[in-house]
Amino acid sequence: MSETKFKPVLGLWDGTMLVAGSMIGSGIFIVSSDILRNVGGSGWLVAVWLITGFMTITAAVSYGELSGMFPKAGGQYVYLKEAYNPLVAFLYGWSFFAVIQTGTIAAVGVAFSKFMAYKVPAVSEDIVLLDLGFLRISPAQLVSIFIIVLLTYINSRGVKGGKAIQTTFTVTKLLSLFGLIVFGFFMMNGSVWEANWSADAWDLHKLNADNSIEAYTTIAAIGAIAAAMVGSIFSSDAWNNVTFIAGEMKNPQRNIGLSLFLGTLIVTIIYVSANLMYTAVLPLHDIAFAEKDRVGVAASHAIFGAEGTTIIALMIMVSTFGCNNGLILAGARVYYTMAKDGVFFKQAGELNRFAVPQRALWVQCILASLWCLSGKYGDLLDMVSFVVVLFYMLTIIGIFILRKKQPDAPRPYKAFGYPVLPLIYILMGTTFCTLLIYYKPLYTWPGLIIALTGVPLYYFALKRKKV
Template identity: 30%
Template sequence: MSGEGMEMKHRMSGEQNGSIAAKEPPGVETMQLKKRVGLFSGVALIVGTMIGSGIFVSPKGVLREVGGVGPSLLVWTGCGVISMMGALTYAELGTMITESGGEYAYLFKAFGPIPAFLFQWTNVILLKPSSLSAIALSFAIYVGQPFYPACVVPDAVVKFLAAVCIVLVTALNCISVKVAARIQVFFTAIKVLALGVIIGVGIYSLAIGNTTWLSPDKAFQTGHTITISDIGLAFYQGLWAYDGWNNLNFVTEEIENPVRNLPLAIMISIPLVTLLYVLANVAYFSVMTPSELLASGAVAVTLGNRYLGVMAWIIPFSVACSTFGACNGSAFSGARLCYTAARKGHMVEILSMIHVKLLTPSPALIFNSFIALIMIIPNDFDAIINYFSFAAWMFYGGTCLSHIVMRFTQPDNERPIRTPMIFPALVVLASLYLIVAPIISEPDLWYLYAAIFILAGLLFYFPFVHFDYHPPFMKYITIFLQLLMNVSPPTEAPKDV
């Protein structure tokens, strides 16, 4: 047998489920994701992912549902409170179960593999990639607009620019965790400064007397009677803008000193974003009437055109930076969910591997972005916001329920942080309301389709996970992809604390 054949035979003897055994590169003690996310970059990841295009482009979704300025501001504040309680609940879970993957790891620990699998199925195949593609499309519109000042940016151009954005953030995340973290810090600073400009305009507008729609007699005038469904849909719209409050839990294994930095990053980030969102909405209502806001395609741009003069370009530039940063954070966290699920055997083995030199989960990053690229073909994501947000909150509520369950079933687990039980209980109640209220008030087949999609994951779970069926050809595909991407399984699995 040739030397090359002997080498391949030796490597094949170390296979696990068809993969080539890990071979550590010189100077690397273990093949693991490294702890390169500090407090500052953790705050940037949460804030940078939460602040995307929504607060700049279209806060009119909340106003459209509740019909008044006062109720709209209450919804934005309520969304921040719910996000904060959920994030503090996740802080206890994240310091007790120090695995990346967020809800997946917690549901697996509390309820077993089936709920965890259905979560990762829904998020990996649909919610995470569609969120990435939606943000990338917003980025593309604002980058393309200067080249088409007199008309709408052509659809083909929007999709091309969105694809470039997705490929670029994927490449940066594959190259280095440090690079991705620094990019997140930089673009987070820009978007916070942009919100500061908007809030500054609002303060100036209020100072010169534009307070009509913020006065008590006007603020709570609504154009229609607010129903239970209206409140639920308004919270869907607001919570979509807050989405990302849980993203740091997807990268727990990569956080430096997670017991300190995870909860501290949460306690800094969520109140900051809530304050910025509420003040930005106050600024919008000081510059525009409710009817003008509803008619605006991008309320931040309208505000800039009215008050910033020749510097109005700052707003679309900031939106482009904001959405690029949000894409970076979405790709970063979405890949970690995919990586953790594959490491548990809930996805194909190649997605559980990391690059042997760069130590990044490049197969999971590429897979997440590949689905996102497919999803930029359609460009209307209203259905996902309204009809799949209930699926996301089903899992958020389930995760907070796992916190309560594990307090009783696993009382001896070390909990460096203990969140008051009232927080997860209130989030569970809020999630039940968000799931049930719109369905009861306005039944729609889309909710059924979403439920069917979630349950369809069982068609893959039982043959490939429960009965552990591995098609014979998969080991050859796994080895080929390993050699192509220069990746290997981690040499030492992380342990829970």
């Protein structure tokens, strides 16, 4: 027997853990290397994370107003439909399904396998189990698929199982990260800190492997900051996942907005603190050119010695496992809502006897697993950073539109700092996207093309709906 509606069993604590847990994957342990190579100084490294944190918190508190107005499963998809039209919402939902959510699930799953290989070499991504010429399959890919299938199965048995995993793993990784930061500052190298925070800390330049530097023109410097932010924005993404599960939240009008604020604030503080800690234990060159960009491994080794690699590998496995649980749990609710609108597989719009969209979960699982096998998820994720920010901006612009279209609609929570903070986000997001178009076209056009392929699919879905 199937259920006809979601059961509201998640509270403020659960929502906050979903926000924080979905945001923290493996990025904070890796992307700082690329950021530093682009900006050259400790000050700018931390500044990039602060700018990203400000943008993330500003967007999150702005979404609070929308979540209070439309406390329905589907979150951002619903907001875009209400503010604009069903086509804009579908383009978001299509991009979300095609690569944003499924590609992220694949990338996080493979990150789990990569760090598992530190302790279990047999699952290394460097081992080729099957070579078909156009496709090479490694144990790391198979392990990542197993993790995705396992978490999908657990979440298909009801939201309580996913909730328990999310809370347990998020608390564990928050405490582990906090412990790493504290130990890092306790074991800090005074001479390294002083060298990293010398007068050059705020000298914006490109850092090369031979320790040479390349100066930027003013315009190129702004472009370098935008390029550097691709990594920090990816690492800070997925905070909006809590909006997708509004149908399962207790008092969603209040708790979703608060979860968004608390979760993004906690993660921003941890991310900035972690990067300050990196500069306290590692010379700039070792941060920028850590082996395979694994700056977290280098820092942990500097703090704990030989055991540091094992400690950080376990931390990242916990982090990515919990992260993927949140992504898998929340993502299926978007496809469920799309199916209810008649623009996704009809079966995805049904709940099973545990009151969860089981078929939507498994469709998501299949595509995420295919991305794992393709090995192209990393390239695609770089490409969609532009589209992700674009849809965030459209959603925040939607607040202004809805205040005109629906001035009398109940707003239990109003966007903090409106209109100033939302406008600042829109300005910063527009600057980021414009600079990426000019300086990093490979990060922009492919993602935009993926989104726009949804246009014919939308009209095809409408035609089928009428038949």
